[in-house]
């Protein structure tokens with residue numbers, strides 16, 4: 384087994400100890416986001432994710448003000464900003480250049496710790512490098528909302544995420560049968576045993592995949608996503624339930 388570098392943000396060590404619980408914020412307005420955060424603060428998630436594809440990103444000064452507020456309310460917990468594209472199950476419709484510009488603008492604000500970059504985005508390696516230069520860490524992600532690709536493909540994607548220098552890799556698939564869940568967990572276990580030199584996380588979505596959200600850490604997953612006011616992906620459980628049920 385390789386030595387896994389942990390990723391540290393203030394006093395949160397990702398890749399060590401308990402799996403970190405990440406709560407996804409999906410409200411569409413600043414006021415609702417504020418209410419959502421105030422409600423969730425008492426549940427003490429480890430990490431926050433702002434799903435930027437749920438808001439209108441055309442007014443950038445508005446986005447930066449909202450980001451600044453989210454940062455203030457959630458600090459010192461680590462904050463991830465994610466703009467999930469429609470190709471990967473989100474609402475984001477920006478074209479490639481605008482997607483890259485947006486992520487770089489966000490990174491340069493220094494108001495978050497991680498930016499999510501989709502593995503199959505254009506010039507992904509350069510984009511990751513530029514985000515690093517701007518002082519932000521990168522979660523490289525890939526989502527298949529239709530199916531679970533074969534195990535070898537899943538391992539290839541996880542390895543590629545670290546090869547292109549993401550700080551953390553993240554893979555989400557949709558299982559159609561129980562065997563798909565086993566396939567994902569098997570891929571994670573092999574990744575952990577043979578290849579991983581940094582943290583990664585995997586999840587199978589939907590009810591069938593819920594077990595991967597609750598017990599994925601036994602197979603190498605460093606964190607798990609929980610729902611804020613409502614789930615940002617199928618199968619997410621509310622934070623408090625997740626805390627009670629983690630296996």
Ligand SMILES: O=C1C[C@@](O)(C(=O)O)C[C@@H](O)[C@@H]1O
Nearest residue numbers: 407465524555586608615616
């Ligand atoms: O990539 C992920 C994982 C996720 O899709 C899930 O299945 O929990 C939820 C998203 O908000 C996050 O960006």
